[in-house]
Amino acid sequence: MKWLTNLWRTLNKPTKALTLGAVSISAFIMGIIFWGGFNTALEATNTEAFCISCHSMESKPYQELQETVHWSNHSGVRATCPDCHVPHNWSRKIARKMEASHDVWGWLFNTVNTPEKFEAKRLEMASREWKRFDRDNSLACKNCHNYNSMKWESMSPLAQKQMKRAAEIDQSCIDCHKGIAHHLPEMGTARAPELIAEVGAGVSSVETNQTYYSALTKPLFFTDKGDVEAGTLNVATKVKVLETQDKRIKIGIDGWRKKIGAGRVIYMDFGVNILSAQLTKDAAETEGVIQTFEEKEDPMTGLKWQRIEAQIWTDKDYLLTELQPLWGYARDTFRSSCSVCHTQPDEAHFDANTWPGMFQGMLAFVNMDQDTQALVQKYLQEHSSTFVKKEH
Numbered sequence: 001m002k003w004l005t006n007l008w009r010t011l012n013k014p015t016k017a018l019t020l021g022a023v024s025i026s027a028f029i030m031g032i033i034f035w036g037g038f039n040t041a042l043e044a045t046n047t048e049a050f051c052i053s054c055h056s057m058e059s060k061p062y063q064e065l066q067e068t069v070h071w072s073n074h075s076g077v078r079a080t081c082p083d084c085h086v087p088h089n090w091s092r093k094i095a096r097k098m099e100a101s102h103d104v105w106g107w108l109f110n111t112v113n114t115p116e117k118f119e120a121k122r123l124e125m126a127s128r129e130w131k132r133f134d135r136d137n138s139l140a141c142k143n144c145h146n147y148n149s150m151k152w153e154s155m156s157p158l159a160q161k162q163m164k165r166a167a168e169i170d171q172s173c174i175d176c177h178k179g180i181a182h183h184l185p186e187m188g189t190a191r192a193p194e195l196i197a198e199v200g201a202g203v204s205s206v207e208t209n210q211t212y213y214s215a216l217t218k219p220l221f222f223t224d225k226g227d228v229e230a231g232t233l234n235v236a237t238k239v240k241v242l243e244t245q246d247k248r249i250k251i252g253i254d255g256w257r258k259k260i261g262a263g264r265v266i267y268m269d270f271g272v273n274i275l276s277a278q279l280t281k282d283a284a285e286t287e288g289v290i291q292t293f294e295e296k297e298d299p300m301t302g303l304k305w306q307r308i309e310a311q312i313w314t315d316k317d318y319l320l321t322e323l324q325p326l327w328g329y330a331r332d333t334f335r336s337s338c339s340v341c342h343t344q345p346d347e348a349h350f351d352a353n354t355w356p357g358m359f360q361g362m363l364a365f366v367n368m369d370q371d372t373q374a375l376v377q378k379y380l381q382e383h384s385s386t387f388v389k390k391e392h
Contacts, residue, residue: 051081056112064182084140123185138173175336195329202319208241212319216371221313224248230283235375236326237276248313259304271298272352274381330379337366352386
């Protein structure tokens with residue numbers, strides 16, 4: 001143990017064995033070796049060759065990149081994986097490398113090692129990247145593309161109009177150019193992944209005689225245990241809990257319906273086409289499901305409307321105690337996604353019955369899942385000139 005004691009003395013009082021200069025030079029050399037090794041490792045993992053060494057990256061996204069202008073173009077300038085997915089700023093680059101540990105975990109456990117697994121995860125991965133691009137205001141794009149260097153006269157009139165407006169507000173490129181390097185995920189049947197990430201599965205417990213709001217479009221059922229669907233509860237609809245049983249609740253939906261046919265569609269208010277729920281024909285005609293209170297005629301259309309309450313079952317999940325998280329998400333989505341082709345209209349620019357037609361015309365230019373479509377449309381209707389009394 002004598003040698004250990006001597007070593008400890010040397011380390012504890014190094015100046016007795018080593019000069020201050022020797023210690024400084026040694027520390028300097030070790031620092032260079034450490035920094036050089038660290039930087040070499042950092043750069044080695046920051047190449048396209050490293051990225052596509054993973055089979056799942058080489059077989060799908062790399063092949064998709066080769067189909068785009070970022071791979072081959074008249075100027076011969078090609079964007080590689082790290083150009084877009086690794087920030088150039090050193091501190092953000094280190095943070096991104098730490099985030100990439102999640103990718104290593106996925107590689108170890110073969111999370112996306114087959115085309116089927118990759119497609120199942122495509123929306124989740126794309127949403128994560130879109131959110132990162134939006135957070136950085138598409139800095140990765142702007143490292144190469146500069147608004148101030150664009151030749152407006154070489155653009156088409158429509159592109160010129162769009163890009164000049166984007167330049168005025170320094171708009172994030174990803175707002176309009178999703179799918180520019182890789183195939184877009186299938187959004188049609190998706191369940192608003194970014195919204196779910198914010199609100200989760202809703203409240204942890206549901207109490208009777210309390211009111212809640214649906215965070216997603218939800219199926220309705222005839223009973224507390226059966227699997228026969230009785231209709232659909234629209235997103236952001238106010239409901240009152242009447243009864244709870246295991247994983248389901250019986251809810252009351254107050255609203256109005258047009259006295260046409262079976263009267264299956266429930267609207268939020270008289271004369272306003274804001275959807276609350278759609279019942280099946282059998283449900284609308286089943287005794288005890290719908291209770292009618294009064295009847296009025298719409299002077300604009302001559303149609304008769306009935307104020308009703310529908311009592312029906314649904315699952316306990318995706319219920320919120322307030323609308324603000326839904327409206328905040330809808331507002332941000334509208335302002336980022338719906339300014340692609342024109343100056344964005346104010347929410348109160350149209351009335352509640354005009355907005356659906358205007359909004360549906362915009363959907364061909366954006367990539368939006370069905371729940372998000374329904375939520376944004378409802379947000380626009382409930383914040384329209386019908387409810388916001390101001391000049392428009």
